[in-house]
Amino acid sequence: MTSAWFLVATLSLGAGVHVWLRDRCGEPPLPVGAIAWGAAGMGLWMGFLQLVGIGWRPALLALPSAAGLGAVVEALRRKRTEGLFRRPDAWALAAAALVVPQVVRIASAPASGWDFRFIWGLKARVFAMAGAHDWRWLTWSSYDFARPDYPPLWPDLLAGAPLVSGDVTRSAALWQAVLCAALAAACWHAARGATPAVRAVAAVTGAWAPFVFSPEYSGYAGPLLAFGTVVAASALADLADGTVRSPTFLGLAMVLLSLTKDEGIALASGMLLGAFLAIGLRRAAPLLMAFVPVGAWRLALLTWGTAGEPHLLDRAVLLQRLRDLPTSVGTSVPAPVAIAALAGIAAALAWRGRPARAAGVALGVWGLAVAAEYLTSRFDVAWRLGFSLDRVVSAPLPAAISLGLRGAFSAEGEAAPTAPSPEPRRRKSRRRDSRAPRP
Secondary structure, eight states: OTTTHHHHHHHHHHHHHHHHHHHHHTOOOHHHHHHHHHHHHHHHHHHHHHHTTOOOOHHHHHHHHHHHHHHHHHHHHTTOOTTTSOOOOHHHHHHHHHHHHHHHHHHHSOOOOHHIIIIIHHHHHHHHHHTSOOHHHHTOGGGGGGOTTSOSHHHHHHTHHHHTTOOHHHHHHHHHHHHHHHHHHHHHHHTBTBOHHHHHHHHHHHHTOTTTTOGGGTTOSHHHHHHHHHHHHHHHHHHHTTSOOOOHHHHHHHHHHHTTOHHHHHHHHHHHHHHHHHHOHHHHGGGGGGGHHHHHHHHHHHHTTOOOSOBOOOHHHHHHHHHHHHHHHHHHSOHHHHHHHHHHHHHHTTOOHHHHHHHHHHHHHHHHHHHHHHHHBSSOHHHHHHHHHHHHHHTTHHHHHHHHHHHHSBOTTOOOOOOOOOOOOOOOOSSOOTTSOOO
8 A cells, every 4th residue: 555655646636636627628538637637746746845945755745635635525515527427338348348457467567677677766766765856866977877867757756655665666567557547548538539449449559559568668657658648649639620729738748748758858849839830829838838847857957967868969970870770770670669660650641630730740849859869879879779769669659549540530420529619709889788778
């Protein structure tokens, strides 16, 4: 139970925020909204506590969760739970039956991946011991190999268990099991407008997506990144086709992405450009605030002298690597990774309309950032491709497939719901209403 308390607290916070905002921002169903709001909200709360000089204490971390539970209880008391829970149809139950075994498998095996032991889990233990982000430890030269500049959300979420002597390996397994179910629900929501059978395929694809929940990568941040990508891409598509008018949920997803990994920063930047294209500069401008948390993280690292991994910027080296890139891809990329990448590209070709253009811009920015990272890496490009491309490709794959199914298999005669247009503001007439009684 000690390993799961922080997960429960995070879900309580997310459920409360979701209930409070669902009528204001066009929220997706409860499982998706609760995980997204809970993870991002708890990460921001932990950052705020450190900013004001207060250490992470279990009682303080549970404080927002109490408020979240209060919001849920109030909604139940006022019977304002319409739309939170919907009776599942046969295809939703069939998808759940295929997702549950994957959830059980992930939850039953403590996290044990190599990067979990030396990056994510190690950071979680150190942060829990320090009761905050330990800047001195992150700037320790002997820890340079483990990317101390990575955004902190995933180890922060795992640090809750060690704070009360819980097991971080069990906590990571439970977190990833919940993220598996949440990813399936997010893919179901992203494929909205398609037939229930196609939406079931999207949900099962999310839960069983290649490489995301591989035992080899047990405990990694990949599931959180993939979940955030589906949430952001779905929110961007809903904004583009008019289903939702408020960009609040897209901003939340961008915070989630940018605080998870460096690839998430690239994805969030792409979502911002996609939003500019879809809804215009003025409506999308507030989304720039989503980069404030990760900007504060980078500023703190620079203050303590951590600039991140160095890159090779020599022009001759870059040109040579660019010429050798096709050969490096052909010799180093395993066949399953190439098939997954081609599947994502094929799914992206099925996107339709303004959502397709907006999401295409987002993934285009991500692709350029990934290519630049590989070309400027201090490591050999061929080795880096073979070592990490499968995890890089896995992040946007569930989102690409879900939106592709949404575009290619829309239900006949069933258009996606559109948000009602606001009533035009009536001008006050200077003329007296003829029907009003005269004094």
